[in-house]
Amino acid sequence: MSTDGKKSITVGLLRPPSQADPKRKRFRRCRSAPLSEFLPDGILAASEPHTPPPSQSIFDNIHPSFRKVAVYLIFYLAIGTICFYLVADQIKGEKVNAILDSVYFCIVTMTTVGYGDLVPNSPSTKLLACAFVFSGMALVGLTLSKGADYLVEKQEILLVRALHMRQKLGPAEILSELENNKVRYKCFMMMGFIVVLFLVGTVFLATVEGLDFVDALYCVCSTVTTLGYGDKSFSTKAGRVFAIFWILTSTICLAQLLCYVAELNTEKRQKELVEAAEFIIFKLKEMGKINQDDISLLLEEFENLDVDQSGTLSTCDLTLAQSCQT
């Protein structure tokens, strides 16, 4: 083991720095998003000029971790619907259709809107609803975790990118690259989408459910925020079909917007950390301590030590590297 570690370090040190660049692709992280998803198009286009720019739909920008959450969500909804369908006779309230009501009840419960137009009416259904809403909260926790994870991952990638880009650009240019990212754009896109969802919901409630304008708007607000007083809700068959899609979309979009706002807020601080790393490299170069070849060597070294190609080192890797020195 120790010999292997030693060997890979030696190979790393002996390899000329010119070989570092073609290896760049190995830095892409297989276990989550490829690095390219985080790099502004300009950078990739500069290194790979023949690649067409990726399409810029807002859904393409969704992190794979969130896609995983979406799969859980669908799975969770399917199980919930089956459960509530099986105990449909123990749910009281305004009913229109057994399957439709189960899905509707499931969505209204999972999103914590909880109108109360359909409520569990037996001890077992009440406990089922409790279990369902708590596992829903766990799903929210998972989504939050993925969101936080994404912020930290983004920072890591910004730092690695800062190291790579030193080869071509000065710190000022890197900073302007960082400023070009798409968080603000995503925020505005999502805001626009929420406004459309608001209008669609209000118009639907006013025409199909026959509410007056203020009541329709009130029901929309009460739903999107998951308040769900329940004095105004979806009571027709068409209304419930619409509600299933509309409630899920609008609550998720509002939650996503809040995540984007949080991300926008951390950007400044993330930039500061990249600047600090930049500054240290800049000073080490100015002091004549290191040059770009050293940085390339280090990055390569880092890749060699990283046996599982995860883009990061494990504690084990580091201990190995230390034991080789002493």
Place this chain on the structure above:
Amino acid sequence: MSTDGKKSITVGLLRPPSQADPKRKRFRRCRSAPLSEFLPDGILAASEPHTPPPSQSIFDNIHPSFRKVAVYLIFYLAIGTICFYLVADQIKGEKVNAILDSVYFCIVTMTTVGYGDLVPNSPSTKLLACAFVFSGMALVGLTLSKGADYLVEKQEILLVRALHMRQKLGPAEILSELENNKVRYKCFMMMGFIVVLFLVGTVFLATVEGLDFVDALYCVCSTVTTLGYGDKSFSTKAGRVFAIFWILTSTICLAQLLCYVAELNTEKRQKELVEAAEFIIFKLKEMGKINQDDISLLLEEFENLDVDQSGTLSTCDLTLAQSCQT
């Protein structure tokens, strides 16, 4: 301007590295938390052996950003209560006392529990409720932002600490220090607190509101998760007084628990980034490129450039530093 920048760099380079250590305190960040809040007790105790260990209450660990949110929250609740008190005659439902009902309605709306036992009954009150719940969502967004900001700040501090600690410890020791942090402990504490809140809520609803055990538990779950079907809610005077404090505490605690879970989840990745930084310093030392004096110099340099003592550099500082070189 340029001359000043040059001067401060020169002063930094000329200052002997032994002077770097007493300056350590300047790294504490005045604009947010002092650095000491993030350092495990062991580290501070090692450098300042006569300082008694800080008390370890869970509330002492709350980040100052969150305290700011708490102030907004109280302000927001006060305004909401006054508004709803003024339009109390336009709110229909089970009423017990004008002031109490206003506070209760305010809490039930703000937390998005929305039982529906009290609902706005005029166009103006409905719009007021919409405005109130949306500004509440903005407050949630602010809290999320602070949470995300805290994660990034924590990472920055871990990196700066890794640089400082190199003077005494090897990477393995630093890693075990990082593993000793309190997120897991905070998680368990909060879980325990939530269990207590659950028990208190269930016992209260069963005794004061006269619900049977399953209904009491069902109402507790429906409230804590902000589901709020509203078929079971607080309808007595004592119940509403209790509800005001209990709903606010339990929903905030559950949200806080979700944040801790998210933090716990990002810890692994944060550690990886610190390891990478550690590794680069380790290799630069191994290659004989830099020594601890260089690192001390860099940290000092960093402080000198940082005119506003914020602990980070601005873009302006960097541009200045570059223009001095070229």
